[in-house]
Amino acid sequence: MQKFGNATIEILKDETLSKNWYHLRNITYNYTNSKGETKTLKREAYDRGNGATILLYDPKIDSVILVRQFRVPTYVNGYHGWLLETPAGLLDGDNPADAIAREVMEETGYKLRDTRFLFKSFMSPGSVTEVLHFFAAIVDATDRVEEGGGAAHEDEDIEVVVIPLADAMKMIEDGDICDGKTIMLLQWAALNRASLTQ
Structure with missing residues (x-):
């Protein structure tokens, strides 16, 4: 009890x-x-286990690195299904920082140099047990050491998309970015842009 x-x-x-x-x-x-x-x-x-997600920010071009992939639950709820998201994945027994480094490499091909933990959140506490750990990291083009695109054994088909932060914020308003974790991290970035470059 x-x-x-x-x-x-x-x-x-x-x-x-x-x-x-x-x-x-x-x-x-x-x-x-x-x-x-x-x-x-x-x-x-x-x-579904706990997970981690990360905001990848390139201050040289004031842009974020997102991924686009098909999500069948959004499709059956009337959306076209291809969501723009921050890289994310399940912990699969790893600590959150190691898990997100693995997922970033699989999905985007970027090697993380420095990862900053931000906060954690239940994303849908009325029905899903998952706790999501949120991170941010500074990257630039030289950090992309592999192609990314997702894990073939998981049937992932992921497109890497680089978007200016201001455009990404506008895409939230327009409904082109409608993933909760991504909106949370983009809004965090808009409020904390100065701290991202330090």
Whole structure:
């Protein structure tokens, strides 16, 4: 049993609904609210592991390096499916800094020199267990030592896109960038541009 303030939670059952790509669980629990009322509730939780994402910023050209790839959940929700995003990936047992360095190399071909941890966030806490670790790094064209494009064994087909930061901010307003983690990092960059070059 877990207590937070006057509320308590007790897990009664944790059932696996699917363990195909990731782990979909059905959680039954007793929830005693702050008024002392206890109810038995059921909620589904999608467990895909924790991840990391990073803002790659090139101060020489005041631009960010993003990736474009197809995301089927966005497609079935009425979007065209090809999202512009900051590089990201699951930790897969690595610490967040090592995981993001691996993902950046796979997706963009950039070798990171210096990585700065910014913050971490639950991205969709009503249904997904994932905690995402956010980073930033300064890069330039000489840091691109491989082609990138994603991992072939994961069937990734990733395009590397270099966009001026001002244009990227406008693309948020226009709806051309609509990925949550990317919006968070671009807004952080717009507020902290001076600290990125130090």
